[in-house]
Amino acid sequence: MKLLGRKNDSSRKKDGEQPLNAAVAASAVDPEPGADGRERKTAPKGKPTPKRDAAKRRGPVAPAPLTAAEARRRRKELRGPKLSKEERKAEKLERRASMSERREKMMAGDDGYLLPRDKGPVRRYVRDLVDARRNVLGLFMPAALALIFVMLAVPSVEVQRLLSPAMLVLVLIMIIDGFVVGRKVNRLVDEKFPDNTESGWKLGFYAASRASQLRRMRAPRPQVERGAKVA
Template sequence: MKLPGRRRDEAQSAASADSLVEAVYLDGAGGPTSARGAVTAPKGRPTPKRSATAKRRGPVAPAPMTSAEARARRKSLKGPKLSKEERQVAKAQRRERIADRRERMLAGDDSALLERDRGPVRRYARDIVDSRRNLLGLFMPVALGLMFIMIAVPQVQYYISPAMMLLMVLMAVDGVMVARKVGRMADEKFPDNVESRWKLGLYAASRASTVRRMRAPRPQVRRGERLD
């Protein structure tokens, strides 16, 4: 059904739309533009950043489709295959290096020590702990002995529990004493020391709680020896 005057309205709407498109998208030189005059850069090529990244990365190898291809790729990355004699020689050399490093660490060589054990301040703290008799070092053997006694004779559990509590209190007091002693003597010997007493005290208490023959590095001083 046609209404009167509709063709005239459609013609006017099409004319106004064409004029709006020309005003918004076309400038005087025929280039694309926006309503505010901002020119959009032509596309058709990647940005410089993407191009540089693609050149740096290079081609990516396709993923292996089967387990055989994966094994072959792992073998190629490992390099040439060694013979049995060469593997034995390499294993012996590796064991020798590990044993040498461990021996130097136990002897106190600063280059082979862990980061927590390095430095003259930590060495001095170890000497202070090793030169005294520490009640903390009896914790593990005494605890194991009391546990075996409790398992063998359950009737004495009533008496062992208070003894364990008393022993733990004495060990805590001994740990505080050795930590304070190490902090005070380290400050006197090394006035420029910037390490906190809290960390140094924890380090000393941790070493004191270990049995003497199991300490690493090995003790360099005898029990009762006086330190400068």
């Protein structure tokens, strides 16, 4: 019996066509090229894909250590040969000399060894402006420590009443001086670097934070003297 719209196998054979099952099997075994001209990498049914097959060929993964001693042994093997006492001492001295050299270059203002916040000609110019100025902010820490020492050493009610307003006045003076430093630095930076895109608030905060430190504790080390004219 013939179905409408279909041909039986005998008609297919007569016309020189392959049966439907044979065509499906042939397509599974011999993959056709894709749209880009490359052969498809899909494996036939019942066989692993190329990626899984490659993963199996890598070899077995080393099992996790069962004891702490085995873990230490593996770490020693990864480190390589054990160094002698003289070799360890020489390596330690070399590492310390390298760190000292990097710190010295950083303190000298070498741009390749500075922290990200200190890099660039704009930040260098700001540091020079702050270091050349006599800042009241630099007296904040010594004055605050002196007031705290007096408050603890002289527990008198009258002294406490005098020192509390003095502390508030000191903080107010520091805020005013920091604002003045920030405004001055931003004005001079705009004149020297008209293409500068850094915000004025960041530059002002950077200048005020450097001015609040003692001169000998500033990093990088000051490159200009007090009162010097910064071009």
